[in-house]
Amino acid sequence: MSSAALRITGRIVCASALSLIAFNACAHSTSTAYLEVDAATHGTPALQWRVALRDLDALLNLDANGDAQLTWGEVADRSADINALAVSALSVTRGTQACALRFAAPQYVRLADVGYAQLDATAACGGGDKLTLDYRLFENVDPSHRVLISVRGAPPRIVAPGAQVELSSAARVSDSAADSAADVPSGFSGFVSSGIAHIAGGFDHVLFLLCLLLPAVLQRQRAGQTDRWIPRDNTQGALVAVIWIATAFTVAHSITLALATFGVIRIPARVIEPLIALTIVATALNNVWPVVTRRLAAVAFAFGLIHGFGFAEVLAPLSLPRAELAGALLGFNLGVEIGQIAIVAGAFVVLASLRRWSGYPRWILRLGSIVIAIVATLWFIERVFDLEILGF
Template identity: 40%
Template sequence: MKHLILCCLLLCACVAAHAHKPSDSYLNLVVEGQSVTGQWDIALRDLDFAIGLDANGDAAITWGEVRARQSEIDAYAMARLQLQAGGKSCPAAVTEHLIDDHTDGAYVVLRFRALCADTVSELQARYALFFDIDPQHKGLLQLMYQGQSSTAIFSPDKATQQFKLTQPSRIRQFVDYGREGVWHIWIGFDHILFLLALLLPAVVVRREQTWQAVDAFKPALWSVLKIVTAFTLAHSITLTLATLGVISLPSRWVESTIAASVVVAALNNIYPLFRERRWVMAFLFGLIHGFGFASVLTDLGLPKSALVLALVGFNLGVETGQMAIVAVFLPLAFYLRRTTLYRRAILLGGSILIAILAAGWLVERVFDMKFLPF
């Protein structure tokens, strides 16, 4: 029974997986005197889930369907954003509606203006969009004041935040982007499944066309370190280049290749091609995963005054989240390595499940369709 429990722990990431891009909205606020002007980008898929935009049920939301529900969209969104200054409410009203494309699909854009009673020196924002139906949703804020940019991330446990309109703290920006990096790797299930597919054979070795347990912990640890180091180095390179605008690749191509990388990594455990050179695979595909990380970082709205700081913080956050996964996986895998349960159910069975799921993602992303419920 305890082996079965440990097996479930190892495979939980495989069972709970869903699409790579989490539910986010993008809120930009510009403070000038008593006035706060804003732009709020909200995913149409999230609004459709919350209030139902697809009137004819054809799984394609049109501009006409959005226009027909504009007043309801305004009421739903603005009721979940409250701005205050000096303890007094700053009433906001929508002034313009647009549609924009992000890396993960179409977004409705609400432009609005709020007027405060006095000149704003400290702004309080309470954000509650989708928290009642999706506790993983986040609101990504970029606040502009006198040419200076600061950022914040709203979540259910940080729904109300206070902003002093002075030069933003570099330490706070670093911590915020680091936290976002950790969060992204933990809910970026295609990244996790790619890493797990590479790590599953770390505690076994291929001999006479069968997987056999390694005799000591050191070889397993060395194998893991090579894979993690190669993956980290590769995605750090392309994350930096893409964020700085040196290289740009189409999002659909990147996301499709990421799904393909998961398929290849999983199938390699069934029909070994790279054998003990899985670190090579980690490096080559890690270059593509870096572009996926960069799309998230770009959507966060990088502060020009602290670009390097935000980039380093996000990257370190990704590595921290990644090492936490490894720290949980490796001891459990090493403990179970000699069992048939690990070699058959976890290594081979888990790899098959990962390959099937990633193949579904690949078809969705290549053909721009949606049939998986996650």
């Protein structure tokens, strides 16, 4: 192997390692819990809390034998610890008096093909009409965590750890909570915020978009018997290409997000998640060994249909009437688009400014795509064999 080849190989390995280290700094990925409350004005309020097994494992290390295969037996053996965590994560008060929460043993449920522990509880409360919940799971650990709270007679809300929520038909996030309104959103704005958080924390969706954007500021030119990448003549041409790609991805994932949310088409997460990883691998390798060079928007649309099913996993577990589900879908999708526009705009500014650099095709397009392909391949292995390699 020549010295030049060795240098290139070394740079690839180093870049890959640095990327993996940076990604692993975020050891716990965005998660969502679900809380249903029957906030009886008179009588005993009832709660049903569903939290992903991977979230419980992240906090309690439930995998007793360390084989990266969490079983329900391992979860059930730690029922007492899970209930203690629930008591520390949830507190309910009526008026000024704290309610005594009594949790039943965890039950196993699957939501959108993901394993959850369901904890049913009753709250023994004193007198008073105002029922308030403090939610603290992942507080100061994972600020991206959210809980979707459904109270009988009120629209669902999405809140962040540390929020204080009034549980009534006129439910709202307390103004006295330490968190800002942006951190503890409610109603339609809550679903918008959830959509923004999902795309921002969804590394797979972000890397897929980046794979499409890397070559968008270039064009192929015939040079003898081969083609080569050259920069687009002007920023306007690059911008038009990026807009087409972003629009195609938006239309595609909006279609399948709606179909999955309303139950028209449902594909298990264990099928969709590996497919999403494969779309990233295929797109990244296409940048290294170009096959599709002129219709990247078509690629964005085709693969965007798959990504839409992935977005739907956030809304799928909600048991909402169709009228409320439509509003949730609209808000969530709007949030995804806001986050996507921010990501695309930021990436475009950087890539467009670098497109005339002679090293762009080799070091940004090819090397960047190789690193992304490595990460996505590891994701595929994780998702097919239920392993934890990268941890995000």
